[in-house]
Amino acid sequence: MFTTFRGGQTGTWRVLSIAPARGDTLPIMPALSVTHADSIALPPAPSAHSWRLIGVASHLRYTERLEKIALTKAQAGLGRAEATRAALIPIRKNNAWWLMTQNERRRIFEDKSRHIADSLKYLPAIARQLYHSRDLGGPFDFLTWFEYAPEHAEVFEELVAMLRESEEWQFVEREVDVRLAKED
Amino acid sequence: MFTTFRGGQTGTWRVLSIAPARGDTLPIMPALSVTHADSIALPPAPSAHSWRLIGVASHLRYTERLEKIALTKAQAGLGRAEATRAALIPIRKNNAWWLMTQNERRRIFEDKSRHIADSLKYLPAIARQLYHSRDLGGPFDFLTWFEYAPEHAEVFEELVAMLRESEEWQFVEREVDVRLAKED
Numbered sequence: 204m205f206t207t208f209r210g211g212q213t214g215t216w217r218v219l220s221i222a223p224a225r226g227d228t229l230p231i232m233p234a235l236s237v238t239h240a241d242s243i244a245l246p247p248a249p250s251a252h253s254w255r256l257i258g259v260a261s262h263l264r265y266t267e268r269l270e271k272i273a274l275t276k277a278q279a280g281l282g283r284a285e286a287t288r289a290a291l292i293p294i295r296k297n298n299a300w301w302l303m304t305q306n307e308r309r310r311i312f313e314d315k316s317r318h319i320a321d322s323l324k325y326l327p328a329i330a331r332q333l334y335h336s337r338d339l340g341g342p343f344d345f346l347t348w349f350e351y352a353p354e355h356a357e358v359f360e361e362l363v364a365m366l367r368e369s370e371e372w373q374f375v376e377r378e379v380d381v382r383l384a385k386e387d
Numbered sequence: 388m389f390t391t392f393r394g395g396q397t398g399t400w401r402v403l404s405i406a407p408a409r410g411d412t413l414p415i416m417p418a419l420s421v422t423h424a425d426s427i428a429l430p431p432a433p434s435a436h437s438w439r440l441i442g443v444a445s446h447l448r449y450t451e452r453l454e455k456i457a458l459t460k461a462q463a464g465l466g467r468a469e470a471t472r473a474a475l476i477p478i479r480k481n482n483a484w485w486l487m488t489q490n491e492r493r494r495i496f497e498d499k500s501r502h503i504a505d506s507l508k509y510l511p512a513i514a515r516q517l518y519h520s521r522d523l524g525g526p527f528d529f530l531t532w533f534e535y536a537p538e539h540a541e542v543f544e545e546l547v548a549m550l551r552e553s554e555e556w557q558f559v560e561r562e563v564d565v566r567l568a569k570e571d
Contacts, residue, residue, distance in 0.1 A: 205429070205524065241524065244428045245389070259522040262485045264448075271488055301446045304455055305489065338443045338522045340389065340425065 205243040206260065206334055208291055208346060209236045211253030216289055216383035224292075224367070226377035229254055235291065235383055237348075245339055256293055258334025258346040264305075270319045279327035286330060286350035287385040290359065292378065293336070293343035300374035316369035325362045328355040343377065389427040390444065390518055392475055392530060393420045395437030400473060400567035408551070410479075410561035413438055419475065419567055421532075429523055440477055442518025442530040448489075454503045463511035470514060470534035474543065475565040477520070477527035484558035500553035509546045512539040527561065 210218065210229060214236030221231050232253060247255040266274065279286075300308065312318050322331075330350040337344040351359050363380075366372060394402065394413060398420030405415050416437060431439040450458065463470075484492065496502050506515075514534040521528040535543050547564075550556060 242428070242430055244426070246426055259524075261522050264489055266488055267490050268488050304450055304452050305448055305493070306451050309489070335522055338445050338519055340443075 204259070205240050205339075206258050206346075207236075207238050207240065207243070207247070208256045208258075208348075209238070209253055210234070210255075210381070211236065211250075216385060219382040219384055220380070221382075222380050224378035224380045225375055226295075227379075229293075229379050229381070235381065246341060256291075256336065256343060256346055257339055257341055258336040259339065260332060261335040266319060267313075270313075273323055274319065274326070277323055277326035279330040281330050281332055281348075281350055283330065283350065283352075285352040288351050288353055288356060288359075289383040289385070290347075290349045290363075291381040291383065292347045292349070292363070293381075294345050294347065294375050295343045295377040296345075296374045297376040311371050311374075316371035318366070318369065318371055321365055322362065325358060328352075328358050329362060388443070389424050389523075390442050390530075391420075391422050391424065391427070391431070392440045392442075392532075393422070393437055394418070394439075394565070395420065395434075400569060403566040403568055404564070405566075406564050408476075408562035408564045409559055411563075413477075413563050413565070419565065430525060440475075440520065440527060440530055441523055441525055442520040443523065444516060445519040450503060451497075454497075457507055458503065458510070461507055461510035463514040465514050465516055465532075465534055467514065467534065467536075469536040471569040472535050472537055472540060472543075473567040473569070474531075474533045474547075475567065476531045476533070476547070477561075477563050477565075478529050478531065478559050479527045479561040480529075480558045481560040495555050495558075500555035502550070502553065502555055505549055506546065509542060512536075512542050513546060 210232035211234060214234035216235040218233055218235055221229055243257060245257065247257065313320070328351060332348045334346040334348065336346050349359065394416035395418060398418035400419040402417055402419055405413055427441060429441065431441065512535060516532045518530040518532065520530050533543065
């Protein structure tokens with residue numbers, strides 16, 4: 204199943220902001236749609252009036268068993284009625300990251316950056332889904348998606364700031380921050 | 388970059404045999420072509436006269452640093468003139484495998500099955516390339532590709548038998564064994 208995030212003229216989500224966090228940004232569009240499909244053309248046909256990012260909600264790559272149990276217990280699902288704010292943060296990591304071995308990446312991911320442990324306290328306020336994009340040949344390696352209620356906006360900023368300060372984030376060479384609100 | 392293995396009427400490789408090792412086989416075709424492209428439609432359009440399997444030569448998922456060094460030192464590249472025999476072995480692993488965490492999979496992959504260590508002695512006689520297919524939505528998770536000279540055919544059978552006897556292989560729910568020879 205392929206998930207397509209299309210920035211364009213129409214969509215369930217209204218775009219509040221599109222800002223580069225590192226490297227090139229994405230063109231400003233007024234709306235974002237999220238669709239799921241079993242078939243897809245890669246890369247998507249270029250368009251002057253929209254952009255499309257495609258990912259796959261794949262299996263977990265770094266999480267260990269006790270972490271998985273804790274995450275499963277703590278996390279909320281997508282699509283909660285009260286979660287009318289969202290963020291799409293596509294990131295690409297540099298060659299140094301991908302030339303590392305799995306255990307070297309894991310060591311930075313969790314043992315040094317505490318990505319999982321430190322994220323746990325933000326759940327279930329912030330619902331998250333990671334989409335893998337690297338093997339699909341797109342401009343980003345990961346499309347990270349977050350949903351939360353307006354009253355958790357500050358908590359979300361804290362989570363984003365925490366991740367950006369981590370050692371893991373030193374390997375991020377491109378990052379765009381798209382903020383969204385659900386149309387009533 | 389997407390790699391497409393097309394079983395059909397024409398191709399650089401003549402098909403010697405197509406046999407199911409576990410689960411459903413693939414239709415018998417006389418030839419196999421291997422092509423690389425930056426764009427692709429997924430899934431490929433169905434055809435009565437050919438089948439297409441698509442994968443991506445991705446980063447390593449389980450290998451640790453010392454293993455990576457040993458593998459890099461030992462392995463031969465694809466396309467050696469003397470390597471006129473090849474095998475395409477697509478495999479799909481079961482849900483139990485994918486529900487495990489990364490470290491649980493690694494434990495079976497190497498600590499129990501010794502996939503890397505035991506494979507090392509077959510290099511450089513057997514050149515190998517792994518293509519990831521799972522995130523592309525195809526019928527297999529991995530497309531494994533091997534090239535070797537005719538005089539190493541027996542060594543190759545030994546390698547395949549060794550992998551199939553491993554604990555890791557208990558998680559394989561579909562496997563097809565395609566053997567090939569290069570046209571002169």
